[in-house]
Amino acid sequence: MKNLCIHYVLRLILMVSPLSTIAQAKQTETLEFGTIPAYSIEVTYDKTSHIIFPSGIRYVDLGSDYIVADKAADAENVLRVKASVKEFTEETNFSVITEDGQFYGFNVCYSNLPAEMSYNLATAGRAVSRKHSADVQFEELGSPASLTGLLMETLYRNNKKEIRNIKSDSYGMTFRLKGIYVHQGKYYFHIELENDTYVPFETDFITFTIADRKVAKRTVMQQKALDPLRSYRPLLPVHGQTTERNIYLLDVFTLSEGQVLLIEAYEKNGDRSQVLKVKNSDLVRAKPLEKLKLKL
Template identity: 30%
Template sequence: MKQSIFIIAFFLFSLAVNAQNQIEICQNKTTHLIAKEKITYVQVGDPDKLIAEVVPEQPNMVRVKAVDDFEGESSLTVVSANRSYSLFVKYSDANKISYQLEEFHGDKAGDLKIGPVPEYLLKELCSQILRDCTQKTIQTKSKKDGIIFRLRNLYLKQDLLFFELEITNTTNIVLDMGAIHWWIDDRKQVKATNAQEYQVEELYRHYKWERIPAKTTLREVVVLPKFIVPDKRILKIELLEKALGNTGRKLTLEVKNETILKANSF
């Protein structure tokens, strides 16, 4: 009898938590999640149903929008202030378009910035990749005004993807690194307004180069959570140069799902 009461109580508690952790979105409105502190991780359950990204100008906000009308539910995970919020996302033309993140039930997240592997081990794994030059180089590169941006290799270990990048500065002027952005985007965009993209957050970067000296080639390893790219989409890696008035060069690598599926295990 006591066991039955416990099971019923647990079931009712689960229903209450699920109802509490639900947001509604639609296609013609943008919904925002607002946190008290910086948001460090965002992941959507089904990228064909919704897109979500941290607002660049407001790192404590996430904007969410439906890709199209959909039935049923999807999910959204957001981490802020070392707490993980798992939200159920429903399509509805509701009036509410903003939510306070802390109003939802959240669990202690741990240090997600270094992923499921300790930071000291990530450092050693990245060093191992940079020491090993035996793998055949992936032929994915971008060139612009004397700068060559290349994806050398891609590795998989413990549900993590290790991207080995190479940046070559063939000019006589130092390259000031701006940022490296990771996006999953449509392969073909007929109209800018139809573009559906979402950002993939880095878990760890080995060297964090800020400058590439003249006539120099440097390698870097960036760790991302394991993922695959949905049909008709592509992973874009954008290297931005820091310059006055946003006039810096932008180099973009396009990585197909076939390349990700062939990541080398080590």
């Protein structure tokens, strides 16, 4: 009877062991395949290291209290990092997600004299960046942010004029809508502001508002502000005899009868603000981006 029990135990071990080995092998293979190589940097207590990213910083997570990090003042794509504890001996890490949808990992060691104090990932090139990063999908975009960034970049570089009759021309300024594009439930608005004078136009902000075009005096109840999900470039001044362009991303919407979309460019400390009026017939003629050739 004792030998019979041992026989059954041995059979059970032989049956279970191969399955366990296969499961462990599959798990190991999956994790290795998905590994993102991390950058290695050194930090110190008395000096600050700076990392320049290709895009604005959206999220930072620190692996321990040995280090502190935050965005540099007035610089969305620059991260400051330094040690909060002198001569810590254990390696730590931190992670960063940028507005262009890239995830970066960093391994951090302490050094009294770091070999480098500043790092520029913006000039590393796409091949190097992709090796050390991964795409992140933002909920509000509905697709990987890197794809959205590529679409906006391609539209900006192509600089096509799809629309010819939507513009505002006054005070030596010309504000025009060059194109409306649509992709996966998002609008891409390509706008241009041209300064024919020698007086710089300091752009304060640009707004997108749905308004009743039949009412001359607009009120809060008669308007609905639309918040762009992102823009390709930051707001820049339009210097004398120059032109600035930008791409704005918004959720898809339509207008009811009697409504109009107002795109307004406001001048800081000035009264040369410009406004574009877009009808629903213009929105529904938006060009699809499915066949757009991306510059990878």
